[in-house]
Amino acid sequence: MNLRATVAYDGTDFHGFQRQPGLRTVQGVLEECLSGLAGRPVGIAGAGRTDAGVHARAQVITFEWSGPMPWSRLKRVLFHRLPGDVVVSEIEPAPPHFHARFSAVGKCYRYTVDRGAFPDVFSRRYALHEPRPLDLSAMAAGARELTGTHDYTSFCSSGTPAEDKVRTVHAIRLAEESPLVHLYVFGNGFLYQMVRILVGTLLEVGLGKRAPSSLRDVLEARDRRAAGITVPAKGLTLWEVYYAQADLNRALERFS
Amino acid sequence: MNLRATVAYDGTDFHGFQRQPGLRTVQGVLEECLSGLAGRPVGIAGAGRTDAGVHARAQVITFEWSGPMPWSRLKRVLFHRLPGDVVVSEIEPAPPHFHARFSAVGKCYRYTVDRGAFPDVFSRRYALHEPRPLDLSAMAAGARELTGTHDYTSFCSSGTPAEDKVRTVHAIRLAEESPLVHLYVFGNGFLYQMVRILVGTLLEVGLGKRAPSSLRDVLEARDRRAAGITVPAKGLTLWEVYYAQADLNRALERFS
Numbered sequence: 364m365n366l367r368a369t370v371a372y373d374g375t376d377f378h379g380f381q382r383q384p385g386l387r388t389v390q391g392v393l394e395e396c397l398s399g400l401a402g403r404p405v406g407i408a409g410a411g412r413t414d415a416g417v418h419a420r421a422q423v424i425t426f427e428w429s430g431p432m433p434w435s436r437l438k439r440v441l442f443h444r445l446p447g448d449v450v451v452s453e454i455e456p457a458p459p460h461f462h463a464r465f466s467a468v469g470k471c472y473r474y475t476v477d478r479g480a481f482p483d484v485f486s487r488r489y490a491l492h493e494p495r496p497l498d499l500s501a502m503a504a505g506a507r508e509l510t511g512t513h514d515y516t517s518f519c520s521s522g523t524p525a526e527d528k529v530r531t532v533h534a535i536r537l538a539e540e541s542p543l544v545h546l547y548v549f550g551n552g553f554l555y556q557m558v559r560i561l562v563g564t565l566l567e568v569g570l571g572k573r574a575p576s577s578l579r580d581v582l583e584a585r586d587r588r589a590a591g592i593t594v595p596a597k598g599l600t601l602w603e604v605y606y607a608q609a610d611l612n613r614a615l616e617r618f619s
Numbered sequence: 620m621n622l623r624a625t626v627a628y629d630g631t632d633f634h635g636f637q638r639q640p641g642l643r644t645v646q647g648v649l650e651e652c653l654s655g656l657a658g659r660p661v662g663i664a665g666a667g668r669t670d671a672g673v674h675a676r677a678q679v680i681t682f683e684w685s686g687p688m689p690w691s692r693l694k695r696v697l698f699h700r701l702p703g704d705v706v707v708s709e710i711e712p713a714p715p716h717f718h719a720r721f722s723a724v725g726k727c728y729r730y731t732v733d734r735g736a737f738p739d740v741f742s743r744r745y746a747l748h749e750p751r752p753l754d755l756s757a758m759a760a761g762a763r764e765l766t767g768t769h770d771y772t773s774f775c776s777s778g779t780p781a782e783d784k785v786r787t788v789h790a791i792r793l794a795e796e797s798p799l800v801h802l803y804v805f806g807n808g809f810l811y812q813m814v815r816i817l818v819g820t821l822l823e824v825g826l827g828k829r830a831p832s833s834l835r836d837v838l839e840a841r842d843r844r845a846a847g848i849t850v851p852a853k854g855l856t857l858w859e860v861y862y863a864q865a866d867l868n869r870a871l872e873r874f875s
Contacts, residue, residue: 373740418741442737452737481698481708484629485674489741 366434367457370409370422372449375488375597379415380422389413389449393424396444400432410463410604411470414556416596418489420473423604425463463604469533469611471602472548474562474594479542490543491598497569499537499544504575505568506535506546509561509582516585518561519554520593528554528585533611535561536618547602549615556593564591622690623713626665626678628705631744631853635671636678645669645705649680652700656688666719666860667726670812672852674745676729679860681719719860725789725867728804729858730818730850735798746799747854753825755793755800760831761824762791762802765817765838772841774817775810776849784810784841789867791817792874803858805871812849820847 370393378386382394390407397405410423428434438454445451460466475490477483482492509518512531519528533549546565548558564581567573573591581589605611626649634642638650646663653661666679684690694710701707716722733739733746734753765774768787775784789805802821804814820837823829829847837845861867 371740373743420741447738447743448740450737450740452735479708481706482703484627484704484706485676485745487629487703 364428364434365457365459365461366426366428366437367453367455367461367463368424368426368438368451369453370419370424370449370451372419372422373488374413374416374418376448377415379417380409380411380413380419389419389422392446392449393451396441397426397428400437400440400444401428402431408463410467411472411553411601413599413601414596417599417601418597419601421603422601423463423467423606425457425461461606466606467604468608469549469551469605470553471605471614472553472558473600473602474546474548474558475598475600476544476546476566477542478544483542486543488597489600491594493566495570497544497566498571499539499569501571501575502546502565502569503537505565505573505578506537508575508578509565510534513582514585515554515557515582517581517587517590518557518564519587520556520560521587523555530554530557532561534615534618535565538618547618549611559593559596559599560587560590562598563594566594567591620684620690621713621715621717622682622684622693623709623711623717623719624680624682624694624707625709626675626680626705626707628675628678629744630669630672630674632704633671635673636665636667636669636675645675645678648702648705649707652697653682653684656693656696656700657684658687664719666723667728667809667857669855669857670852673855673857674853675857677859678857679719679723679862681713681717717862722862723860724864725805725807725861726809727858727861727870728809728814729856730802730804730814731854731856732800732802732822733798734800739798742799744853745856747850749822751826753800753822754827755795755825757827757831758802758821758825759793761821761829761834762793764831764834765821766790769838770841771810771813771838773837773843773846774813774820775843776812776816777843779811786810786813788817790871790874791821794874803874805867815849815852815855816843816846818854819850822850823847 380389382390407424407426441451477490477492510532514529516528531551536547538545636645638646663680663682697707731746733748738748766788770784771786772784787807792803794801
């Protein structure tokens, strides 16, 4: 049976999502737990292969399950067996060909910046501290320049294997929750470190180092060096994954 | 010069506020840092001597400072020297006899309960997970029974040295921030573990194990065994300290 699960994790103590020999990863911890319960190896697929230090509020995974434990008991049993920094909150049967990554039509990532003079201790694992004044309306104007369907080579970690680098960013929305400001980035797919480079470039706009209108040139340069810094992983959270255009549209409406 | 400072800390990795030989405590970390800067021992007084695992949003401390570094530079230097889980956000000169603890007229503690079916990973260090249904209006009714000026012996950890156990609880206010619910407890002073026992007893009301009206009897029993459980430290945060009745009143008004 093909199962679909929703997973939240605090990425602080993980070397990212993807399994790596000898390192603590989200996929590794989940597969080890599921395999132990199944009595045979269970492999999972995740919607987003988040980097080391990146968090997830609603990562989606799929995996094949053939017992012996009924799938309806899995959620409760996983809760008691998994460490406190990874929580599986939903498990349900999915159609046979449903795949966490390949069936997704869009994703939302959230990046959080702490604008306080001193960092908020309770957000320090989940936010980048930036006490310098930020021009949020310039950032919002810059965000509009960066949305649409473009070749995002400039916003992709250099050294990434050659492939089609055209993606659609539906929207980048800023939401204040003082002293925090969140950037919600909606897209149909993201290149390696793309969200962190988009945010780093927008922060430079907020700090007055770049004009919002200059970002069109950054896109056109198709050169990583034209864009801004890669902001630290700890501020990034995989927020939501969409499997129907209608769900993505509804999420976008909530932000307009 | 007598200085007053505002301190926030994540209590997870501290053995409480008060200095203890060989243990990592908030007072120990702050005194060691200040003494290093002063070149002589500096002792601090805290408004609330929070227990192991309890957090603070705005703990207040006082200490004598005689340089060589000017007090106005201390905040910035402490920020760079202190570990990430303790942040000094304000430092200012105070009148000679101002004392963080003895000058306080009231304090507010916040206790956070996570009511989600599964715990929120990002709140897990700062909230008690209680997925069973809670009757919040019964809890609010119970909270009213527990406010006023009373002998709070029933809400004090047994074995506490004999002393006057009369205290005034001005208000206990519930605030929902789904899936979390916060209990703000305002009082002129608190006995050992008093807030955690008040909250534990109110949770038993919320779970239907006690009637709100029964709490008057619990107070009158003057017996720790009459009250409910002591909830875990991790959900508790020293929220605010008041040094003028007007400030306390203003804070109470914000909650009515």
